[in-house]
Amino acid sequence: MTRRKRMIEDLDQDIRDHLEMETQDNIERGMSPEEARYAALRKFGSVTRVKEETREVWSFVWLEQLWQDVRFGLRMLRKSPGFTCLAVLTLALGIGANTAIFSMVNSVLLRPLAYREAQQLYLVREIIPELSRTYPTLPANLPNFRVWQRECHSFAEVAIVTSSGMTLTGYGESEEIYGGLASANLFGVLGIMPELGRTFLPQEDTPGNDHVVILTNSFWRDRFHGDPTIVGRAITLGGQPFQVVGILPASFRFPKGDQFGALTGFPLRTDYFKPLGLDPEQFSPLGEFDYAAIARLKPGTSVGQALAELNVIQARIAKDAKQGVGLRAEIIPLESEVVGPARRGLLLLLAGVGAVLLIVCLNLANLLLVRVPSRAREAGIRTALGASRARLARQLLTESALLAILGGVLGVGLGYLGLRWLVAVAPANLPRIDEVHVDARVLWFTVFVSMLTGILFGAMPAWRVAHAEPQQALKAGAVTITEGRPARRLRESLIGFEVGVGTLLLIIAGLLTTSMVRLLGVDKGFSTEHVLAVDVSLPPQSYTKPEQKEEFYDNLLARVRALPGVNSAGWIDRLPLEGQEQVDSINVPGRSTTGLQTPIANYRHVSPGYFQSMGIALRQGRSIEQVDRDRHVAVISESVAKKVWPGENPLGKQFHPGDDQRSLTETIGVVADIRTVALDEPPLLMVYLPAGPASRNYASLVVRSAIVPAALGAAVRGAIQSVDPGVPIRHLRPMTEIVWESVGVRRFQMGLASLFAIFALLLAALGIYGVVGYSVARRRQELGIRMALGARGSDLRNLVVLQGMRPVVIGWATGVLTALVAGRVIRGLLFGVSAQDPLTIASVTLVVLVTAALACYIPARRAMNVDPMVALRYE
Amino acid sequence: MSTKEHKERIELLQGTLDLLILRTLLLGPAHGHAIAKAIEFNSDDVLQVEQGSLYPALHRLIKRRWIAVQEGTSENNRRAKFYRLTAKGRRQLAVETSKWSKLAGAIARILLPVEQEGRS
Numbered sequence: 001m002t003r004r005k006r007m008i009e010d011l012d013q014d015i016r017d018h019l020e021m022e023t024q025d026n027i028e029r030g031m032s033p034e035e036a037r038y039a040a041l042r043k044f045g046s047v048t049r050v051k052e053e054t055r056e057v058w059s060f061v062w063l064e065q066l067w068q069d070v071r072f073g074l075r076m077l078r079k080s081p082g083f084t085c086l087a088v089l090t091l092a093l094g095i096g097a098n099t100a101i102f103s104m105v106n107s108v109l110l111r112p113l114a115y116r117e118a119q120q121l122y123l124v125r126e127i128i129p130e131l132s133r134t135y136p137t138l139p140a141n142l143p144n145f146r147v148w149q150r151e152c153h154s155f156a157e158v159a160i161v162t163s164s165g166m167t168l169t170g171y172g173e174s175e176e177i178y179g180g181l182a183s184a185n186l187f188g189v190l191g192i193m194p195e196l197g198r199t200f201l202p203q204e205d206t207p208g209n210d211h212v213v214i215l216t217n218s219f220w221r222d223r224f225h226g227d228p229t230i231v232g233r234a235i236t237l238g239g240q241p242f243q244v245v246g247i248l249p250a251s252f253r254f255p256k257g258d259q260f261g262a263l264t265g266f267p268l269r270t271d272y273f274k275p276l277g278l279d280p281e282q283f284s285p286l287g288e289f290d291y292a293a294i295a296r297l298k299p300g301t302s303v304g305q306a307l308a309e310l311n312v313i314q315a316r317i318a319k320d321a322k323q324g325v326g327l328r329a330e331i332i333p334l335e336s337e338v339v340g341p342a343r344r345g346l347l348l349l350l351a352g353v354g355a356v357l358l359i360v361c362l363n364l365a366n367l368l369l370v371r372v373p374s375r376a377r378e379a380g381i382r383t384a385l386g387a388s389r390a391r392l393a394r395q396l397l398t399e400s401a402l403l404a405i406l407g408g409v410l411g412v413g414l415g416y417l418g419l420r421w422l423v424a425v426a427p428a429n430l431p432r433i434d435e436v437h438v439d440a441r442v443l444w445f446t447v448f449v450s451m452l453t454g455i456l457f458g459a460m461p462a463w464r465v466a467h468a469e470p471q472q473a474l475k476a477g478a479v480t481i482t483e484g485r486p487a488r489r490l491r492e493s494l495i496g497f498e499v500g501v502g503t504l505l506l507i508i509a510g511l512l513t514t515s516m517v518r519l520l521g522v523d524k525g526f527s528t529e530h531v532l533a534v535d536v537s538l539p540p541q542s543y544t545k546p547e548q549k550e551e552f553y554d555n556l557l558a559r560v561r562a563l564p565g566v567n568s569a570g571w572i573d574r575l576p577l578e579g580q581e582q583v584d585s586i587n588v589p590g591r592s593t594t595g596l597q598t599p600i601a602n603y604r605h606v607s608p609g610y611f612q613s614m615g616i617a618l619r620q621g622r623s624i625e626q627v628d629r630d631r632h633v634a635v636i637s638e639s640v641a642k643k644v645w646p647g648e649n650p651l652g653k654q655f656h657p658g659d660d661q662r663s664l665t666e667t668i669g670v671v672a673d674i675r676t677v678a679l680d681e682p683p684l685l686m687v688y689l690p691a692g693p694a695s696r697n698y699a700s701l702v703v704r705s706a707i708v709p710a711a712l713g714a715a716v717r718g719a720i721q722s723v724d725p726g727v728p729i730r731h732l733r734p735m736t737e738i739v740w741e742s743v744g745v746r747r748f749q750m751g752l753a754s755l756f757a758i759f760a761l762l763l764a765a766l767g768i769y770g771v772v773g774y775s776v777a778r779r780r781q782e783l784g785i786r787m788a789l790g791a792r793g794s795d796l797r798n799l800v801v802l803q804g805m806r807p808v809v810i811g812w813a814t815g816v817l818t819a820l821v822a823g824r825v826i827r828g829l830l831f832g833v834s835a836q837d838p839l840t841i842a843s844v845t846l847v848v849l850v851t852a853a854l855a856c857y858i859p860a861r862r863a864m865n866v867d868p869m870v871a872l873r874y875e
Numbered sequence: 876m877s878t879k880e881h882k883e884r885i886e887l888l889q890g891t892l893d894l895l896i897l898r899t900l901l902l903g904p905a906h907g908h909a910i911a912k913a914i915e916f917n918s919d920d921v922l923q924v925e926q927g928s929l930y931p932a933l934h935r936l937i938k939r940r941w942i943a944v945q946e947g948t949s950e951n952n953r954r955a956k957f958y959r960l961t962a963k964g965r966r967q968l969a970v971e972t973s974k975w976s977k978l979a980g981a982i983a984r985i986l987l988p989v990e991q992e993g994r995s
Binding site for chain 2: 021022057
């Protein structure tokens with residue numbers, strides 16, 4: 001090290017000695033001292049280069065040069081603070097947005113589910129071919145699961161779980177808590193070890209032994225303040241003691257909604273798990289398909305083998321059941337089912353945010369290219385002084401890398417904040433949203449993206465500067481009239497590209513927005529304005545008999561209806577848009593119960609006044625009244641009427657709601673179809689029965705008022721309390737909010753896509769503004785001459801605008817064409833609008849062209865104010 | 876400018892310059908200017924090096940420990956830095972020389988017949 005230092009320090013002296021000796025020699029040969037010195041210098045070559053090359057020999061040189069370049073680069077960046085700020089800010093926004101979205105993609109799509117060897121986990125679904133038109137696959141049912149457990153050797157293990165809810169009492173305020181009813185081996189299959197205590201024992205699956213629960217970590221912390229002594233103690237659930245046997249680790253995650261397959265509905269919040277405690281003998285092999293079945297395949301067993309084996313078992317079950325229907329199964333990787341349709345949306349967002357970053361890069365490349373001529377002058381001088389091209393290019397790349405690093409550092413910060421915001425606003429049913437966080441992979445991604453952007457926007461300007469002819473650059477430095485055609489072409493094509501990508505993003509965002517508007521405008525079958533929905537649940541220990549429940553509900557309705565401002569009130573056991581439930585056949589006497597024709601409907605129990613309160617139109621007959629309480633009557637939806645009694649009057653027709661053990665029920669009315677599952681899913685067959693003795697422990701009160709629902713909240717709450725203060729209110733919100741939440745994922749996608757598209761448009765506008773403004777500044781002289789020759793200011797302005805718009809129009813056209821061609825990629829995300837929707841494309845065209853024209857017009861106005869004398873004297 | 880002049884000279888390959896320095900130092904230690912002069916003189920000015928390029932080469936050789944530096948006095952009685960061949964450098968010179976003559980021989984064999992044909 002010291003040798004290296006000494007050698008370099010001595011070098012100056014060595015060179016001076018050398019030159020002196022050579023000069024001396026030359027003088028001796030008869031040259032004048034001055035001549036001799038010049039000859040010596042000429043013979044020696046570039047002293048700077050020799051020094052640099054010599055230093056390079058001592059290999060640390062690249063580091064030194066880098067340090068030099070960094071210092072020089074920072075100096076250059078400080079010299080133009082406006083440019084630097086703009087560059088770092090846009091980069092930070094671009095990189096930050098990419099970091100945030102990639103974090104989501106990483107956590108939701110790339111990271112395996114938080115279970116042991118999650119790639120071996122599969123969801124098992126059952127298929128009844130006769131039903132597959134309406135329900136392609138069904139969740140599993142309990143007796144069949146027991147058969148698989150015994151007989152299917154492809155599974156290392158299989159577990160089932162379904163949603164459950166109970167009322168917790170005895171610890172402060174009574175509270176409805178949610179969780180899962182699981183076979184004892186669920187945690188074994190998932191590979192989850194409890195943080196405290198144990199998981200379930202096999203015998204706890206049987207009735208009588210099932211009074212144990214495992215709590216999730218968050219529930220344990222919130223409700224029991226993380227008290228470890230709770231393990232082993234009993235808590236009161238549904239009026240009965242349950243022993244807490246274990247606490248799950250904080251890292252445990254459980255899906256929500258139908259992420260474990262359609263027709264399963266897990267709560268948004270998981271508080272506890274309880275063993276099944278059910279006797280499979282009580283269940284029919286072809287009913288109650290309510291369970292998510294999760295299987296761990298044996299290592300080395302393929303899905304195909306497992307499925308083949310399972311289908312043999314299923315066929316036998318169906319044959320033994322003698323119901324005249326078939327039974328098959330399907331095995332789906334758990335992860336793909338959990339993530340499901342969110343994949344496409346997330347990838348679209350990632351592509352969108354990547355496109356934004358691309359525009360950021362192009363913009364910076366453009367701004368740097370604008371600076372090429374002045375930098376070329378500096379580069380020319382340095383080349384003349386002996387700098388190599390590679391060295392110059394490296395210098396310039398260092399500058400752009402510095403920008404990228406600054407942008408990247410700021411971007412990570414912004415990305416982190418952005419991610420927190422995203423998670424906060426994301427709909428709760430977005431799969432795995434609770435797992436989203438920044439990890440090492442995200443940070444590496446950001447580093448990689450930052451470097452890539454640095455290279456992307458820095459490479460072209462660096463190349464151009466380094467390849468500038470020094471002589472020309474020096475000469476041109478004096479008077480610059482017009483820039484070279486290739487340079488202008490390059491910048492124009494960058495602008496065109498920016499506008500193209502921006503247009504594409506806007507079209508996509510526009511299509512998503514149009515979809516959203518169409519979706520919210522869809523005929524829901526019910527009306528949401530001025531409707532308040534309140535979920536109540538009756539503590540089972542105090543409401544054991546049906547009469548008690550009926551009495552509560554009757555009193556409740558009477559009190560609420562008496563409130564000022566209330567027009568009508570009623571209740572139902574499950575609100576529209578909250579998914580399917582109580583799915584069973586409509587069994588018309590005398591018709592075959594098998595085959596494709598068997599209609600399958602969602603059954604609901606409603607109180608009098610429900611249809612009126614929810615704004616569901618009565619089409620025929622009458623609605624359910626107080627007198628119907630103990631009668632076997634039903635109100636059906638229009639599609640039931642069409643499907644079951646086509647061309648006939650459905651009133652007075654009879655059917656069994658379910659199998660033929662159920663009492664024959666008479667149709668008394670027909671109401672409009674409603675969207676039961678989601679706004680973008682067509683209406684299902686609905687059958688409404690009077691609640692009466694079938695009243696459950698939970699109900700959703702629906703109140704239609706003349707005043708805004710929010711103002712009614714306190715009064716309704718008070719009414720419930722006055723009937724029974726022990727009844728917990730689970731939710732109280734306007735119906736509009738339920739609709740709004742049901743489109744949460746779309747709203748999220750639309751919002752982000754629009755945000756990115758607007759950002760892209762602004763960036764492109766900035767690029768156009770910069771380029772046009774620059775061209776006006778450079779053409780002052782030419783414009784001055786034109787003006788001196790008689791051109792009017794407005795002519796010049798129009799000229800500049802027209803020239804500025806040329807790349808814009810080309811870019812716009814390219815963007816529209818790309819959108820037309822690539823539209824089918826996003827078709828799955830659209831609703832009620834074609835990917836080539838002319839209205840959307842026209843609106844986007846208007847927005848793009850107006851914005852671009854403005855971005856051209858503002859700097860072009862300066863062309864009007866060119867004073868010909870000043871411009872000409874400028875020389 | 877000197878571009879034309881430049882082309883007529885034979886541009887030295889880097890390795891060749893190293894070899895020439897080693898060969899020069901075989902005769903005894905020398906300072907930088909003397910090495911440059913010796914190379915020019917011995918090659919009848921055909922091989923003209925930009926004298927400056929000698930220095931990166933010298934440093935390269937020092938780094939490889941083929942030559943070493945010692946203090947001394949120059950012919951005009953001034954303190955100067957002398958470069959001398961090390962034992963390792965001496966061995967390297969032998970290796971490089973034989974490599975070079977093999978290469979030169981090969982090139983000569985390739986080029987000469989063509990030239991004769993061209994003349995006839």
